[in-house]
Amino acid sequence: MIAAGDYEFLQQFLKQRSGLNLSQEKQYLIESRLAPVARKVGLAGVEQLVARLRTAPSGAVADAVVEAMTTNESSFFRDKTPFETFVSFVVPSLIDRRGSRRIRVWCAAASTGQEPYSLAMTLKENAHLLPGVTVEILATDLAGHVLERARAGLYSAFEVQRGLPIQYLLKYFEQKGDQWQIRPEIRAMVQFRQFNLLQSFAGLGTFDIIFCRNVLIYFDIPTKADVLSRMAKVLAPDGYLVLGAAETVMGISDAFRSASGRPGLYVANRLAEATA
Amino acid sequence: MKTCLVVDDSPFIRKVARKILEELSFEVSEAGNGQEALDHCVVTMPDAILLDWNMPVVDGPQFLEAVRALEGGTRPKIVFCTTENHPGHIARALIAGADEYIMKPFDREILAYKFQEVGLIDADALADAGKPLA
Numbered sequence: 001m002i003a004a005g006d007y008e009f010l011q012q013f014l015k016q017r018s019g020l021n022l023s024q025e026k027q028y029l030i031e032s033r034l035a036p037v038a039r040k041v042g043l044a045g046v047e048q049l050v051a052r053l054r055t056a057p058s059g060a061v062a063d064a065v066v067e068a069m070t071t072n073e074s075s076f077f078r079d080k081t082p083f084e085t086f087v088s089f090v091v092p093s094l095i096d097r098r099g100s101r102r103i104r105v106w107c108a109a110a111s112t113g114q115e116p117y118s119l120a121m122t123l124k125e126n127a128h129l130l131p132g133v134t135v136e137i138l139a140t141d142l143a144g145h146v147l148e149r150a151r152a153g154l155y156s157a158f159e160v161q162r163g164l165p166i167q168y169l170l171k172y173f174e175q176k177g178d179q180w181q182i183r184p185e186i187r188a189m190v191q192f193r194q195f196n197l198l199q200s201f202a203g204l205g206t207f208d209i210i211f212c213r214n215v216l217i218y219f220d221i222p223t224k225a226d227v228l229s230r231m232a233k234v235l236a237p238d239g240y241l242v243l244g245a246a247e248t249v250m251g252i253s254d255a256f257r258s259a260s261g262r263p264g265l266y267v268a269n270r271l272a273e274a275t276a
Numbered sequence: 277m278k279t280c281l282v283v284d285d286s287p288f289i290r291k292v293a294r295k296i297l298e299e300l301s302f303e304v305s306e307a308g309n310g311q312e313a314l315d316h317c318v319v320t321m322p323d324a325i326l327l328d329w330n331m332p333v334v335d336g337p338q339f340l341e342a343v344r345a346l347e348g349g350t351r352p353k354i355v356f357c358t359t360e361n362h363p364g365h366i367a368r369a370l371i372a373g374a375d376e377y378i379m380k381p382f383d384r385e386i387l388a389y390k391f392q393e394v395g396l397i398d399a400d401a402l403a404d405a406g407k408p409l410a
Contacts, residue, residue: 166377
């Protein structure tokens, strides 16, 4: 059991570094996630690891702690609907409104890459419906080791059987020993970059669509509101924000409002004012 | 209640599959090879068939071809469940009329994902399947 003072320190540390809101009930996570980190850097246990963080709150050990405490759970085509909406509504309506056939997408918590690759496969699969459309996908995540896996596009037999239709496995993956690797033409559609959502978004450019699914749930309300308001600033005025199935902006931020009849899809509120 | 026929020559695999399928609210029958499975389908065509590849008497691909030719045989969703994981095998199974394909080893979550893929269970049942065992 972790000492109360150490737990409080970790709560503060994680909140500041990654925005993670670690509630009191999450103490059980500490041992299972941080004991391996402690061992890896040659420390006896979590207590010694926390002592190290107190004296060195930045650097490689601190990064490893932040990454270990981040939940990376992902399946291909998670919740399905967002991908159908993306290709049947979001991309076509952006193109219709603009005449431009270039779209920029940001996957803001890409984890091991299943979400951006699912978007890329969806686009390939529906290329005949979107002739001449170029989509640039930027995929970011806080955790470096996770992004390395995403970039390699290598998945276990278990991972490729979570949400991926078998026809897609045949079409878009190559068998590599007991793993499966996503084909180079799909990998080439996604650009990966390590990025912390607490940092400034300046330098990322402007996006037409932002996928930010199942990451705000780990933040406290002021952090959620801050991230959402900054996302509104890097989103094109007629762009779309996609949140997780169980998430909402209600009572958190007035930067966005629900796109009527489309669960999980949001538009910036200034568009509502402009067209009102 | 939807019905599922589990076709596998391993009693252990049949037992594991039965347990998972019953938790997903299927009524489960078992067959030890393709011939037993065909005999079952002639009498009662199930909603779903979980099908091994290598079996004595009548194997998975032979069963698949035969059952699809039976009256009502195009209706069941047929999901292969096999250690054969070569893309060539998978392609052959799909051309022969399989709806989905599970590579062993599998678990509850994989089975639920694949059954949702072919419309046998809904998203809520899939979400429940992801929860750890009580």
